[in-house]
Amino acid sequence: MPQNEHIELHRKRHGQRLDHQERKRKKESREAHERSHKARKMIGLKAKLYHKQRHSEKIQMKKTLKMHEQRKTKQKNDDKTPEGAVPAYLLDREGQSRAKILSNMIKQKRKEKAGKWEVPLPKVRAQGETEVLKVIRTGKRQKKAWKRMVTKVCFVGDNFTRKPPKYERFIRPMGLRFKKAHVTHPELKATFCLPILGVKKNPSSPLYTTLGVITKGTVVEVNVSELGLVTQGGKVIWGEISPILSNVY
């Protein structure tokens, strides 16, 4: 590795050997032979590494050569007809709507019929009572502690009426009552905001299920009638179950 440019300086001052070009040409043409000699004679770990590298090099070379050849010859258009045949009136229009894709996936699922009510429930940490219910003190001296207030989001339903406040043991504040849920299709990444029909199961406790408390891992039923999905039997699908995937605040 030359430090400074004395080699170049020499070349500039004195020129090159008279047979420099000739020698260069011949050396380059010998390179192929030398390479093959080395490849044959090499042994051991060094050989293994060299052969591996050379193999990948050769593959690349073959690919580029093939590409060049294809460019030169005029290829006939691909014979296979593309998928997704549509009638003439749909040709100039955009592809399927989201709901259509959804319905395809749902039909697939129905066909499999595997675990109709099963839903991928992540392993959730059971939420303790102190976390979900807050103690409300009542009475003249604020000593009685039989009332509880739910601190998590809950769903109550359309025809919900509170019990008389004197006898209410569980308070579900209005601010924490939700009617709609954002439902995402995991594969298509399409999200819809759909009304909730009911809480099917809360993994922490059956008490929470009856109260309608929604925490991470709760399985909830939503109303999908606005997506216009139809079963093969011709019935319109109007309810779907899905789990809550993240903590709801």
Add this chain to the structure above:
Amino acid sequence: RLKHFFVVVAYYMIPYVDVERLLIQFQDEAGEPLGSPFDVPLDITPDKLQLVCNALLQKEEPVPLAFFVRGEAEVVESLRVCVKALGVETEAVLPVVYQPQAVFRVRAVARCTSSLQGHTEAVISAAFSPTGKYLASGSGDTTVRFWDLTTETPQHTSRGHSHWVLTISWSPDGRKLASGCKNSQICIWDPVTGQQMGKTLTGHTKWITWISWEPLHLNPECRYLASSSKDGAVRVWDVVLGRCERILTGHTQSVTCVKWGGDGLLYTSSQDRTIKVWRAKDGVQCRTLQGHAHWVNTLALSTDYVLRTGAFEPADATINPQDQTGTFEELKEKALQRYNKVRGEAPERLVSGSDDFTLFLWNPAEDKKPLARLTGHSALINEVLFSPDTRLLASASFDKSIKIWDGRTGKYLQSLRGHVAAVYQVAWSADSRLMVSGSSDSTLKVWDIKTGKLHTDLPGHADEVFAVDWSPDGQRVVSGGKDKCLRM
């Protein structure tokens, strides 16, 4: 003859003490009065009106009739209801328009008799031959398949296209089938052998959107057909010689539909928002009809059904459909008779449906201005179709509804709701009493037009239904869709 007349009328002249009476004058659709006005009780029902009217018409066999008070409200239960609804004064003579209905009655299809599999890709077009004897379907797997209707099994598979078969059309004599593909080729097939007849017709540069044959009463040999394509040109082909007779250029964008009218005029609709009227003989453009605000998707002629069936009369259909027999002259005569009967005095009417959510009713042979603009849909209109008796018009739209309009004036009649996704195609039964619609939600629905209600729901397809057809002899409905099978 007079005696018979009096006997019938006398029955109603028996005086009831407290029944109100009304003077009515029967009129036909054109407004010509029939007989003289006479007195009927207000409670008279349509059957009794029918008896009276038939007696007046003095036909050999009684014809089923429908009655409309003043041409607007139909008499369904009794005259009293109509009069009350319209608020007509009972002193003056009330005009009652009578309309002969089809003598035969098509029964609604109720169940799926078979699922015809065989196509390896989505079925995108399906059509019965004019007599109902053959069934052909075109699909995305580039084949046209012929199906045997008596056993409901595949008969022939016709290969010849190199891309999706987008549109198929039967010649009016039922002996040839023309199919157009996405590679802009047209092939003619023989339904009996399944072989291609003649050469492949090439010439268009982009895919074929519609094929329309010359009507039988203009040329009984069924020699010429017109094809429209995305490249904006319409070509008239001679199938015997296998070459293009004429090229009609003028549209600046894709031509979505071409119809060969019974008067020797060609009507074309295009994505450039215009409809052009051409003379078929020399290819001269007669008129341009403008008015739409977006692509014109579909056209329908009032005489469509009779041009499609040619010399075949659905009333003469038998259980086993037969081929048309007879010399060219006989067929031409019959076809001409049928055509004149359906057309009546007025020239053909044309309806166009567009992406701008409206339809226009035109009188293209005479006028550049539309007769009526039919609004009401909330999404683009995919197909319009006149009923076989030309009195009604159905429009299928992506807003999940089908609307029925009056075929003569364009007045809105009713909306048929029931589908949960875009309605793609509709088909009328031969007696104009029933209609079937296929939709993107994979169901077909049969509607009873008289009541405006759903008659039968036909689920069963696994995916969108792309093509629907009702056979002209009324026996079967075929539907094909994305799930690659045809259902009968």
